[in-house]
Amino acid sequence: MNVDDLVAGLNPVQREAVLASTGPLLILAGAGSGKTRVIVHRIAYLIAAQGVDPRQIIALTFTNKAAQEMRERVREMIGPVAQSMWISTFHSSCSRILRNHGELLGFSSKFSIYGDKEQTALLKEVARKLNLQPTMFPTKYLSSAIEDAKNRGVGPDEYAVEVHHAPNPKLRVVANAYKLYQQGLLENDALDFGDLLFQTVALFNKFPDLLASYRERFNYILVDEYQDTNEIQYRLIGMLAEPKRNLCVVGDDDQSIYSWRGAQIKNILDFESDYPEAKVVRLEENYRSTATILNAANRVIAANKQRKGKDLWTNNQSGELISLYLAANEADEARYVVKRISTSVREPGDFAIFYRTNAQSRIFEEGLSRKAIPYTIVGGTKFYDRAEVRDLLAYLKVVNNERDGISLLRILNVPARGVGKTSIEHLQTYADANGLTLWQTLELLESEALVRGGARTALNGLVAMIRQWRRQEQEGRKPSVICADILAGIGFSAWLLKHNDPIQAQARQENIAELLNAIELWEEEQEAPSLAAYLENVALINDDHVDSAASSQVTLMTIHRAKGLEFDEVFLVGLEEGLFPGNRSYENPNLLEEERRLCYVGMTRARQKLHMSACRKRRLYGKPADNRPSRFLLEIPLELFKREDRNAAFAQAAAGVEEERARTGSFTGSSSAFRSPGRYRQKPAASAAGRQNLEVSGKSAPAAAGPKNGSAFPPGCRVEHTVFGPGVVAGRKGSGEDVKLDIIFRDRGRKLLSLKIAALKRLA
DNA sequence: TTCGGAACCCTTTTT
DNA sequence: GGGTTCCGAA
Numbered sequence: 001m002n003v004d005d006l007v008a009g010l011n012p013v014q015r016e017a018v019l020a021s022t023g024p025l026l027i028l029a030g031a032g033s034g035k036t037r038v039i040v041h042r043i044a045y046l047i048a049a050q051g052v053d054p055r056q057i058i059a060l061t062f063t064n065k066a067a068q069e070m071r072e073r074v075r076e077m078i079g080p081v082a083q084s085m086w087i088s089t090f091h092s093s094c095s096r097i098l099r100n101h102g103e104l105l106g107f108s109s110k111f112s113i114y115g116d117k118e119q120t121a122l123l124k125e126v127a128r129k130l131n132l133q134p135t136m137f138p139t140k141y142l143s144s145a146i147e148d149a150k151n152r153g154v155g156p157d158e159y160a161v162e163v164h165h166a167p168n169p170k171l172r173v174v175a176n177a178y179k180l181y182q183q184g185l186l187e188n189d190a191l192d193f194g195d196l197l198f199q200t201v202a203l204f205n206k207f208p209d210l211l212a213s214y215r216e217r218f219n220y221i222l223v224d225e226y227q228d229t230n231e232i233q234y235r236l237i238g239m240l241a242e243p244k245r246n247l248c249v250v251g252d253d254d255q256s257i258y259s260w261r262g263a264q265i266k267n268i269l270d271f272e273s274d275y276p277e278a279k280v281v282r283l284e285e286n287y288r289s290t291a292t293i294l295n296a297a298n299r300v301i302a303a304n305k306q307r308k309g310k311d312l313w314t315n316n317q318s319g320e321l322i323s324l325y326l327a328a329n330e331a332d333e334a335r336y337v338v339k340r341i342s343t344s345v346r347e348p349g350d351f352a353i354f355y356r357t358n359a360q361s362r363i364f365e366e367g368l369s370r371k372a373i374p375y376t377i378v379g380g381t382k383f384y385d386r387a388e389v390r391d392l393l394a395y396l397k398v399v400n401n402e403r404d405g406i407s408l409l410r411i412l413n414v415p416a417r418g419v420g421k422t423s424i425e426h427l428q429t430y431a432d433a434n435g436l437t438l439w440q441t442l443e444l445l446e447s448e449a450l451v452r453g454g455a456r457t458a459l460n461g462l463v464a465m466i467r468q469w470r471r472q473e474q475e476g477r478k479p480s481v482i483c484a485d486i487l488a489g490i491g492f493s494a495w496l497l498k499h500n501d502p503i504q505a506q507a508r509q510e511n512i513a514e515l516l517n518a519i520e521l522w523e524e525e526q527e528a529p530s531l532a533a534y535l536e537n538v539a540l541i542n543d544d545h546v547d548s549a550a551s552s553q554v555t556l557m558t559i560h561r562a563k564g565l566e567f568d569e570v571f572l573v574g575l576e577e578g579l580f581p582g583n584r585s586y587e588n589p590n591l592l593e594e595e596r597r598l599c600y601v602g603m604t605r606a607r608q609k610l611h612m613s614a615c616r617k618r619r620l621y622g623k624p625a626d627n628r629p630s631r632f633l634l635e636i637p638l639e640l641f642k643r644e645d646r647n648a649a650f651a652q653a654a655a656g657v658e659e660e661r662a663r664t665g666s667f668t669g670s671s672s673a674f675r676s677p678g679r680y681r682q683k684p685a686a687s688a689a690g691r692q693n694l695e696v697s698g699k700s701a702p703a704a705a706g707p708k709n710g711s712a713f714p715p716g717c718r719v720e721h722t723v724f725g726p727g728v729v730a731g732r733k734g735s736g737e738d739v740k741l742d743i744i745f746r747d748r749g750r751k752l753l754s755l756k757i758a759a760l761k762r763l764a
Numbered sequence: 765t766t767c768g769g770a771a772c773c774c775t776t777t778t779t
Numbered sequence: 780g781g782g783t784t785c786c787g788a789a
Contacts, residue, residue, distance in 0.1 A: 062778045091779045115779090134785095193779050228778075260776065357775050359781085379777085413765095420765070499766090540779060560776050582775055598776080621774070622780035 006045045006077075010038070017281040018042045021050055024241075024275035025248040026226075026268075030312040031297075031604035032288025032566065035250060039070060039222065042248070043085070044077040046220060056219040058086040060093060060237070062228055064541050066564070067092075070224075086218075090233055091193060092540050094200040098191070099536075101210060105203055110532050112190040112397050112404045113539035117390060119143055119192050121406050125428075126180045130173070137173065145174045146181060150194035151262030153201065153232045156182050187437065189403035197232045204239055211239060219246055226251035226271070230262035238274075245275060253308050254301050257560060257598050259590070269308065286312045286604075288566055290319025293610050296636045297603040303635050304593045312604075321642035325613040326629065330363050330574075333613050336644065337571050338367040340611065341554060348374050350568040352555040354602045356580040360573065361556050368554060378557040384542055388496065388508045389515050393538060395486050396479065398439075399469045400531045405431075405438035415495035417458040423451040465489050479534045480519045487512070559602040570606035572599075575614040576627035599632045611644075718763040 007015045014034060017027050018041045029035035043059070046052040061067045067088050075082040086093060099109045114122065123139045123146075149159050156179040163171035185191060191199060204211040221241050223229065226249035229237070241247040249271060256265045272278050286294055294314050301307070323340075327333035341351050353364055361377055368375045383389065391414050397407040409428075413419040430450055431441040442463050445456055469489075472482050487493065492512065497505045522537060523529040555567065574580055580599070585591035603610060614629045719727055 064778085066778085089779065113779095196779080225778085257776080258778075261778080359774085362780095416765075418765090542779075558776060560778085563778085579775090584775070619780075 003045070003049050006041060006049055010034075010041060011285060013281060013283055013285070014038050014041075017283070018045050020279050020281070021046055021220075022246050024245050024271075024278035026271045026275075026278055026280045027248065027250040027283065028280065028308060028310060029250055029252055029283045030286060030310055031252065031255065031601070032286040033283035033312070034285075034287060035283065036069065036073065038283065039224065039250060040073040040077065043070075043074050043082075043222070047081065048078050052220060054081050054083075054085040056217065057222070058093065058218045058220070058240070059222040059224070060088070060090050060233075061224045062089060063564075064089055064092075066224055089540065090236070091196045092536075094196040094236075095536060095540060097200050097214075098196065098203070101203060101207075102199070104207060104210075105199060106186050107191065107199075108189050108401070108403075110189070110401050112188065112401045112407065113196070113536065114185070114188075114190045114192045114406070115539060117385075118190070118406045121409065122184050122188070122190075123177070123181060126177050126184060129180060129432075130176060132173065132177070137170070137177070142174060142177050142181075145171075146178050147192075147194050148262065149178065150198045151230045151232055153198065153235055155198070155202070187403065188405050189401050190406070194232075197236060201232055201236050201239070204236075215240060215242065215244075219244060221247045223247070223249045224251075227253050227256035227265055227268040228258045228263040229267050230264060232262075234264065234267050245277075247275070252310075253306075254304075254310065254597055255563060255601050257563065257594060257601060259594055265306065269306070282310060284310055284312055286314040286316075288316075288607055289314065289604060290316050290608060292318045292321060292640055293603060293606050296322055296610070296640045297600050299637060300596060300603065300632050300635050301600040304596050306590070306593055320609050322636070322640050323609070323611040323644045324633070324641040325611065325644040327613055327615045327645065329617045330360070330615050330619070333573055333615050334363040334367040336613060337364060337573065337611070338371055338373070340571075341368070341373060342371050344569070346569060347552060348554045349551045351571070352557070352562065352565075352567040352569075352605065353571045353573060354557060354559045354562050354605070355573050356559060356582065356598075357574075358558060364556055364573075373554060374552060375554040375556055378555060378561050382542065383511070383514070384538065386508075386511050388492075389511055392483065392486070392492070392512060392515060393535070395469075395490075396483065396531060397535060398466060399473055399482065399486075400535055402439050403437050408438050408442075412459070412462070415490055415492060416499075417455075417462070419451075419455045419458055423455040426451055473531050478523055478529055479531045480516060480523055482531065483516060483519060487516075559598050562605050563601050566605050566607055568607045569609040569611075570602070571611045571613065572602045573613050574618075575599075575612055575630035575633050576618065577630055578625065578627055579618070579620070580630055581632070596632060599630075719760050720763055 003019075007018055010018065011034075014037070017025070017038050021042075027035070027038065029038070039059075043057060046057065047054055059067075059070060061070065071082060071085070071087045074085070074087070086096075088096075095113070098105075098107065098111070102109065102111060112118075120139050120143065123142050127134065127137060127139065127142065149155075154162060156175070159178055160172075160175040163175050166172070185195065204214070218240055221237065223237055228251070237247065237249075249268070251268050253265055253268050256263060256268070259265065272280060289297075291314055294312055294316075298312060325333065325336045327336060337353060341348065344351075353361075355361060355364075358379060365375065365377065384393070391411065394407040394410040394414075397404050398411060401407075409424070412424060427438065427441050427450060430436070431438050434441075436444075441450070442459055444450065445459050445463070449456060451459070465486075469482055469486060472485065493509055496508045496512075499505075500508060519534060522534060526533065559572075577583075581592055581595035585595050603612075612633060614633065615627060618625055618627055719729055
């Protein structure tokens, strides 16, 4: 294959990105600019034209889907040699490394991977040992603090140092919990998701020779969605890339929407200073959307300050105007969306509905099913979260990993075999006191009566069964066979029948059947299907393998989930202040910018036609709320919109903003314009206050809370109002004299009250 | 040991 | 409003 074939059909910039084979390279890839295409061609070029051994290339992605697609498309270009490349997610690459060398850190090659549930269970044990009050230290608080620390590359000891002088004494308790939690993981021969990355970096730090061997091996490193990398991923990439620095990162700072998961936009913003010799390529031609959609999206994102600055352009036609619908309430909004879908010539599969929060999906579901329009919801409750599925998986984990006490704990009395809380506590205490694992303690039961008779007999039976399953596993039985044996051995379906109403029991049995099915399906694709490999697959490749038939269905999902996808016609709903942008982002300009990026991501998913809508009234947490149209809507020029509602209020508000724009030359609409929809006031004082508001929310440093700045009412504190009664402060707006508090009242819904005027009392 | 009802809490969630 | 979790009674 010659070079011309490898770059055929690429535009000049894309070509440049493909041909820059050595040294650091930053590919800034705007939405719809052919990013994947460039990556795939680049890999093919390295292998087919430069003669690079595929085993010297590692490509890191965030999702399994992205990894799969990349591998498949490389294979299409250059054939099966692509198989020997490392193309996988950060987590599965790290897992692979740790399976090989984890024993250096005290883990076996069969370590368990703990998800949310197991993490919580372990943390509860830790909290119990430390005598922590659940009200003071909810498990969620602990887990997010620990997760955050790991994302930042901060281990338990370092963390203790970090919080040693912290003003918040709770953090020192967290430090203790963190330490115990990590010990617990090690004892259970388990790692959580954060650990997969964290321990890999720790491994490389501790064993430089090992790092050297991987550095030697991976001559070319490629990272997808670089804007979403967190600190620990950043470090991992950095250490692997030295000293050759053949590091190619691809991303779009305007699509960074995961800061709340530890992603650092600075990683991509600072790439050029990290690697001064870096080549930078900008893919700015968009092949996806109409010019109208793109213009509107560009206007929205232009209001952000923290960005590289990039203007997407397209040769596509301008297409239809963006439909704007200001709904009376969410039912009205849903009616509009459903009507447009049902009267369209397009197929259901051409549509997508994007919302900010999952809670918004219900009303669209109802509307669609009333009209018998097929739809699919991406996200929500997952198959692998079902109790009965997790039970069975816990059995498999116990068979696979002797030290996994959390999974063992889960199944001790499932199905019920007369082992009560007291017996379990007894065993745990005994195990702790004698430095034994839970499994070792159970084995002792044969000779020692640690628990009362009935429980003892039952547990001895369980031990015997587990031993037998482990033997089967060692003899090389397939996971599905072992699984069937477990189900029969414990009489699972009989138990399900007995302890649920018939309909639920039926559903649960079907879930179990589906799990067995999935295991068999997986086995068919494997050369050597081992139990350990299956469990790894379940933990990391949490595939919701359902939406393959989505082609003829309307797709409903959160905007976060929509990143990377595209649809002919998109409905972006719920564009209201307080919801999108969410009121939690008001106090922090960085969060507000992230909300704006989210809006940008949502808009740029649309190929042909975009609808945007907002509700004036919406029930939030069961209570009614009055909402103003999102500032993002006002950042889009009116002439790009086609009004689909008969409500004149928005037009007036928007017209007011347009005037102000004309007057001040500023794009960012003043929030004063939509304070009272339909009655935009021209009073200079009002707009000055509005601009002041914006200044505060647009600053890149976090807004400082001065003493007279409402700091007596920090977000989250409980307050009482003489008229509205009790409530909780959700946020703060404005500065100086003009501080307003965003308060959710228990009985009266959400209000924005001026601190100066409102009769507020803080409650303890 | 199990259940039912009160209490609680609520963005987003690639792994 | 709705889902989950937790605690106390049977």
